[in-house]
Amino acid sequence: xxxxxxxxxxxxxxxxxxxxxxxxxxxxxxxxxxxxxxxxxxxxxxxxxxxxxxxxxxxxxxxxxxxxxxxxxxxxxxxxxxxxxxxxxxxxxxxxxxxxxxxxxxxxxxxxxxxxxxxxxxxxxxxxxxxxxxxxxxxxxxxxxxxxxxxxxxxxxxxxxxxxxxxxxxxxxxxxxxxxxxxxxxxxxxxxxxxxxxxxxxxxxxxxxxxxxxxxxxxxxxxxxxxxxxxxxxxxxxxxxxxxxxxxxxxxxxxxxxxxxxxxxxxxxxxxxxxxxxxxxxxxxxxxxxxxxxxxxxxxxxxxxxxxxxxxxxxxxxxxxxxxxxxxxxxxxxxxxxxxxxxxxxxxxxxxxxxxxxxxxxxxxxxxxxxxxxxxxxxxxxxxxxxxxxxxxxxxxxxxxxxxxxxxxxxxxxxxxxxxxxxxxxxxxxxxxxxxxxxxxxxxxxxxxxxxxxxxxxxxxxxxxxxxxxxxxxxxxxxxxxxxxxxxxxxxxxxxxxxxxxxxxxxxxxxxxxxxxxxxxxxxxxxxxxxxxxxxxxxxxxxxxxxxxxxxxxxxxxxxxxxxxxxxxxxxxxxxxxxxxxxxxxxxxxxxxxxxxxxxxxxxxxxxxxxxxxxxxxxxxxxxxxxxxxxxxxxxxxxxxxxxxxxxxxxxxxxxxxxxxxxxxxxxxxxxxxxxxxxxxxxxxxxxxxxxxxxxxxxxxxxxxxxxxxxxxxxxxxxxxxxxxxxxxxxxxxxxxxxxxxxxxxxxxxxxxxxxxxxxxxxxxxxxxxxxxxxxxxxxxxxxxxxxxxxxxxxxxxxxxxxxxxxxx
Numbered sequence: 001x002x003x004x005x006x007x008x009x010x011x012x013x014x015x016x017x018x019x020x021x022x023x024x025x026x027x028x029x030x031x032x033x034x035x036x037x038x039x040x041x042x043x044x045x046x047x048x049x050x051x052x053x054x055x056x057x058x059x060x061x062x063x064x065x066x067x068x069x070x071x072x073x074x075x076x077x078x079x080x081x082x083x084x085x086x087x088x089x090x091x092x093x094x095x096x097x098x099x100x101x102x103x104x105x106x107x108x109x110x111x112x113x114x115x116x117x118x119x120x121x122x123x124x125x126x127x128x129x130x131x132x133x134x135x136x137x138x139x140x141x142x143x144x145x146x147x148x149x150x151x152x153x154x155x156x157x158x159x160x161x162x163x164x165x166x167x168x169x170x171x172x173x174x175x176x177x178x179x180x181x182x183x184x185x186x187x188x189x190x191x192x193x194x195x196x197x198x199x200x201x202x203x204x205x206x207x208x209x210x211x212x213x214x215x216x217x218x219x220x221x222x223x224x225x226x227x228x229x230x231x232x233x234x235x236x237x238x239x240x241x242x243x244x245x246x247x248x249x250x251x252x253x254x255x256x257x258x259x260x261x262x263x264x265x266x267x268x269x270x271x272x273x274x275x276x277x278x279x280x281x282x283x284x285x286x287x288x289x290x291x292x293x294x295x296x297x298x299x300x301x302x303x304x305x306x307x308x309x310x311x312x313x314x315x316x317x318x319x320x321x322x323x324x325x326x327x328x329x330x331x332x333x334x335x336x337x338x339x340x341x342x343x344x345x346x347x348x349x350x351x352x353x354x355x356x357x358x359x360x361x362x363x364x365x366x367x368x369x370x371x372x373x374x375x376x377x378x379x380x381x382x383x384x385x386x387x388x389x390x391x392x393x394x395x396x397x398x399x400x401x402x403x404x405x406x407x408x409x410x411x412x413x414x415x416x417x418x419x420x421x422x423x424x425x426x427x428x429x430x431x432x433x434x435x436x437x438x439x440x441x442x443x444x445x446x447x448x449x450x451x452x453x454x455x456x457x458x459x460x461x462x463x464x465x466x467x468x469x470x471x472x473x474x475x476x477x478x479x480x481x482x483x484x485x486x487x488x489x490x491x492x493x494x495x496x497x498x499x500x501x502x503x504x505x506x507x508x509x510x511x512x513x514x515x516x517x518x519x520x521x522x523x524x525x526x527x528x529x530x531x532x533x534x535x536x537x538x539x540x541x542x543x544x545x546x547x548x549x550x551x552x553x554x555x556x557x558x559x560x561x562x563x564x565x566x567x568x569x570x571x572x573x574x575x576x577x578x579x580x581x582x583x584x585x586x587x588x589x590x591x592x593x594x595x596x597x598x599x600x601x602x603x604x605x606x607x608x609x610x611x612x613x614x615x616x617x618x619x620x621x622x623x624x625x626x627x628x629x630x631x632x633x634x635x636x637x638x639x640x641x642x643x644x645x646x647x648x649x650x651x652x653x654x655x656x657x658x659x660x661x662x663x664x665x666x667x668x669x670x671x672x673x674x675x676x677x678x679x680x681x682x683x684x685x686x687x688x689x690x691x692x693x694x695x696x697x698x699x700x701x702x703x704x705x706x707x708x709x710x711x712x713x714x715x716x717x718x719x720x721x722x723x724x725x726x727x728x729x730x731x732x733x734x735x736x737x738x739x740x741x742x743x744x745x746x747x748x749x750x751x752x753x754x755x756x757x758x759x760x761x762x763x764x765x766x767x768x769x770x771x772x773x774x775x776x777x778x779x780x781x782x783x784x785x786x787x788x789x790x791x792x793x794x795x796x797x798x799x800x801x802x803x804x805x806x807x808x809x
Contacts, residue, residue, distance in 0.1 A: 012231045014039045014219065017062040018240070019082055021046045021070025021098050024715040025144070025650050027657035028199040029068060029096060030240040034662035036208055037215050039063075041662075042237035046070070046081030050236065055085050058236050063229050064092040064218040067099025069197065071520045071718040073147065074101035074111055091227065092190040092218030097145055100193030103184065104149055107161040114180065115172060117146035117781035119522040120643025122202050125182055127166035132185070132192060132213040139207045141182075142200030142646065143168070146781065147519045149181040149195075163187055168196075183210075190221045200650050201667050241661040245376035245703060246695035248369045272384050272395050272744075273455055274447040275462050280469045284308075285324045285437055286573050288444070289586075291468055292435065292461065293328055294542040299588045300327035300399045300429065301572075302741065302749075305597065306580035306677065307439035319599070319674045321582035322440045323392075325741065327399045327431040328461075330589075336378070336398070337424040337590060338371045340409040341417060345374055345426075371426055372410075372703035375742075379699065382430075384449065384744045392436050396449030397744040400428035400589055401753070404736035407707025413720045419731070423760055427590045431741075433457060449744060500528035500775075505792060506785035508726050515722050516781050523647045523713040524723060526788070527776030529730065530796060532757075532803055534565060536769040542569045566802075568593045571757070574802045580677050583751035585739050594734050596756035597798065599676050600683075602708050602738050605698030607746040609690030611660065613652050615710045616752075617645040617778055618671075618682030621794045632680035633673045640782035641682060645671050648778070649684045651709040651716060659700045660688035678798060698748045702738075708752045711736040713778060734758040735774030757799045773799045 016033055020026045020043050030041040042062070050058060059065055065086055072079025080102045086093055087106040095103045101111045121143045127133040166183035182195045192214055198207050222229065285303050293299060304321020327333075335348040344362040368374040375398070384395060406425035409415050436445040446462050448455045505528055512524040566574065572586040572595045579597040587594040605611040618641040620632050635641075649667065656665045669685040690696040713719035735758065740750030757773045764770040775796035777788050 014063040014215075015061065015229075015231060016041045017059060017065045017237055018043045019046055019065065019067045019086065019099070020044065021068055021072075021079065021081070021083070022715060022717050023068055023070040023098075024654050024709070024717075025197060025199060026068055027240065027654040028650060029066065029197075031657045031662040031665065032199045032208075032211065033066065034240065036211055039215075041240045042235055043240050044082070044237040046083060047078075048082060048236060050082065052085050052088075054236075055082060056089060059086075059089060059091055061230055061233055061235055062091075063222060064094065064215065065089075067093060067095040067102060069097030069099065069144065071715050072098070073519055074098060074105045087191065090189070092221055093192070094214055094218075095191070095193035097195060097197060100184070100195045101145075101147060101149075103186070103191055103193040104159075104162065104181075107159055107186070109149060109159050109162070111147050111149055113517055113519075114146060114148050114150070114170075115178065116170075117516055118143040118148075118170070118180075119146070119516065119781055120144065120646045121639065122646075123168045123170070123196075125166050125168060125196060125207070127183065128164075131163075131165055132183070132210050132217065133165055134213060136209045136213070137206050139204040141196035141198065141203040141207055142650075143196050144200075144522050144647070145195060145519065146517050150178050161187055166194075190218060192217075197650075200646070201653065201670065202646055240658075241691075242658055242700075242704065244695040244697070245373045245700050246380055246697070249373050249377045250367060272447070272449050273458065274392070274395075274445050275458050276443050276445050277462060277466065279437060279439075279442045279444050281442075283469060285326070286569075286576075288435060288437070288465070289326055290542055291464065293326065296329075296331060297541060297588065298330040298429075298590075299542070299569075299586060300330065300431070301325075301586040302399070302739070303576060303584040303586065304439060304582050305576040305584035306582055309580060309677075319582055319676060320439075322438065323394075324437040324439065325394050325399070326435040326437075327429065328433040328435060330429050330431070333432060334430040335590070336375070336400075336426065336428045336430070338406075338426040339422060340406050340415055340425045345371055371406075372699065375426075375428070376697065376699050378430075379697075379742060379744065380695075382744055383746065392438075392445050392447070393747055393749065394434060394436055394741055394743045395447060395745050396432050396434060397430065397742050398428040399431050399741040400426070401587060401592065401594065401734055401739045402426050402702075402706060402737050403734055404707045404711070404732040407737065408720055408724075410703065410706050411717050411720065413717060413724070416729075421760070421762060423591055423733075423762070427592065429589065435461075496533045498531045500530060500792065500796075502789050502793075505789050509779050509783060509785040509788045511726055512722075512779040513781060513783065516779070521713055521715065521719045521722060522780075523644060524719050524726075524779045525711050525713045525776060526723065526726060526779050526792075527711075527732065527736065527774050528727070528792065529732075529735070530773040530775070530800060532771040532773070532800075533764060533768055534771070534803075536764065536767050542567075568595060568759075571595050571802050575757075575799065578677075578801060579755060579798045581755065583739075585751065587739065591761040592734060592758060593761075594739065594753065594756060594758040595799075595802075596739065596751075596753055596758075598739075598751045598754050598756060599679075599681060600710065600752040600754060602740075602750045602752045603698070603702055603705060604749045605690075605701060605747065607743075609692065609696065609698075611656065611688045611690060611698055611701050613656065613686045613705070614683050615645070615648040615652050615686070616681050616683045617648050617710055618642075618673075619777070619791060619795070620680045622678055622680065626680070629673060629675050629680065632675070636673050636680065636682045637671070640780060642671055643782065644778045644780055645682050645684060647714050647780075648709050649686060651714045652684075652686050652705075655705040655709065656686060656688040656701065659690065659696065659704050661691055664689045664691075679794075697746055699742055702742075702748065702750060706738065707736055708738065710752060710778075711754075732774055733760070733772065735772065755795065755798055757802070771803075775799075 083102040162184045302325040338345045403425040432449040581597040583598040585596045600616040601614045665688040738750040742748040777791040
């Protein structure tokens with residue numbers, strides 16, 4: 001090394017520099033290194049603008065370097081970046097996956113496409129009992145690569161500079177076996193490489209001894225050669241765990257907008273009160289919405305539509321939801337809208353507390369650093385005591401949606417400046433009046449945030465509910481989910497509906513597999529959209545009637561004042577009956593309308609920093625042939641489906657590790673099959689704990705995890721870039737985004753927007769509206785075009801069915 005090195009402070013822990021090739025497993029490796037080796041890990045992207053001399057100065061601060069995995073080829077300069085320079089430096093280096101391949105290429109080897117990619121495959125690693133494998137027993141490890149080095153790759157591993165340490169044997173279709181290299185060491189320099197992923201949740205613990213052995217050898221090499229490491233100089237690399245959103249917001253006086261809002265509206269005072277009453281057995285969530293909010297034009301309903309389904313059989317997963325949340329009086333709520341790429345956020349402040357349109361203010365985001373920092377600051381200034389609401393999940397706070405495109409922007413995927421519209425990618429309202437239904441306990445909580453010590457609104461609302469529930473439903477009332485006079489199904493003609501073309505979708509599946517075979521992705525979540533064009537609904541309210549409605553008349557009005565075609569609300573009521581789901585939702589917010597029967601929770605977090613994600617990958621439709629959980633498990637617990645789930649699980653772990661930090665993420669349930677109304681799904685539960693200091697909240701995890709990994713594939717950034725190309729640049733919009741809430745107490749719950757239909761107000765010709773339904777699936781190297789097309793159309797059938805349902809006519 002150069003003369004920059006000086007004596008190391010013996011109080012410092014060892015430090016490792018990790019070169020990040022924009023992989024979606026990076027944080028899992030840095031966490032493993034941190035906890036296993038008791039070291040500090042710093043991360044430097046492979047495209048950091050450092051010259052060879054500057055890189056040599058940077059690495060002088062570290063005891064060792066790890067070159068991480070990533071998409072692409074070790075022969076492509078843009079894919080390996082600074083890794084090419086590391087192999088000319090004189091310090092301990094470990095290459096993992098792409099880093100391993102980079103070492104092989106640097107030493108004159110040749111990496112080529114394998115006969116069959118090994119993404120998400122778990123294999124037994126065979127190894128010699130020496131060097132980093134000394135004292136290591138047998139273990140299985142997870143592989144994520146389409147490129148590799150086989151025995152015929154360079155003449156039986158006979159590279160002069162490299163020594164073979166480990167391999168796997170992969171059976172070919174003809175019964176012969178390929179021997180694929182898994183580990184090497186340089187014969188004269190302190191370089192090692194591992195092709196497998198030591199950090200994967202399915203790599204067995206015995207493999208950790210390899211990492212320990214490597215670091216012991218690395219530190220011994222430093223000591224024997226008198227390499228002195230300087231930990232004190234400023235570093236270019238960043239810490240492995242990202243800073244909190246709040247830490248990047250300047251403290252001090254409220255901005256001008258906040259000053260006006262805080263002084264002019266008592267609903268941000270933090271005071272909370274509620275009243276609880278029993279839920280009658282005949283009342284459902286839509287009934288409450290129609291009674292209390294049927295005449296407004298904006299609505300938010302987060303509905304555990306399957307909460308009242310029968311309890312599952314002994315031993316089966318209970319996927320029923322517990323709570324439903326209704327945001328009320330949105331006309332008096334602050335609304336935040338943001339379009340990705342803008343330098344400002346638009347905040348609507350109601351005029352005199354009742355104007356729907358209110359006064360729109362543009363707040364420059366420069367002071368905050370971005371939309372997520374602004375939201376974190378806004379919520380933090382209005383935080384309420386977490387003990388106020390007991391176990392109730394939502395006391396008040398933000399409710400709304402985030403689009404897929406916002407997530408793309410968050411991970412650095414380029415979004416065109418001119419998108420042909422001005423629709424929000426983040427649209428949230430600060431709800432101060434709400435109703436929370438606890439289905440398990442049979443209770444209804446009527447709540448107000450900031451309403452003062454004695455809320456007349458709560459008393460009026462409770463009285464209205466009690467009066468309407470005294471009588472059973474009128475005998476001649478007809479629920480909107482059943483046949484109604486004057487309501488007919490949308491005539492789905494060739495001109496009114498555009499379905500995905502099966503042959504084109506299959507061709508795109510094959511293109512996905514070409515990218516995977518080339519090493520550009522491990523898994524690609526390909527999607528397509530169906531559009532339904534129909535006459536525009538005339539009324540934006542749930543009930544097309546006079547403002548004053550007696551409680552006893554609500555049901556009668558819902559059946560007699562129908563639009564010529566089913567309204568968006570009626571579509572929601574139909575969908576929640578056809579496909580009851582734990583995370584159903586109805587949003588009529590800003591320019592967007594969403595009807596969702598999502599079965600997938602994206603992210604939940606509580607008031608003490610516990611976070612949970614439930615990636616859902618692997619689907620089989622219920623049928624006469626597959627009617628039981630055991631039959632579904634037999635179909636889903638196969639290499640293709642398990643690999644599909646595993647890749648997203650490791651991606652989710654990466655997202656959580658980036659905020660929660662090393663050692664604070666755990667897989668609670670791995671690849672569990674759950675039963676829903678029309679399908680069986682394979683899910684995994686991953687949990688984490690936020691740091692107790694530093695100002696972290698669940699919003700940090702949300703901002704770091706979008707777009708949902710179950711809708712992208714891995715590595716996330718490169719996969720999203722490929723998918724935008726394959727999907728023709730078509731925006732997914734609300735589909736593949738998230739819907740949910742962030743409570744003023746710090747709690748939050750978000751679902752992935754799938755099994756849904758949505759529309760934008762500005763789309764469609766005169767007198768028309770365009771509904772969009774997205775559907776797709778994860779393409780892996782083991783997929784078949786026919787199987788992926790069938791899965792896509794299976795997922796499409798549920799939402800599309802509400803337009804075709806014969807009970808409307």
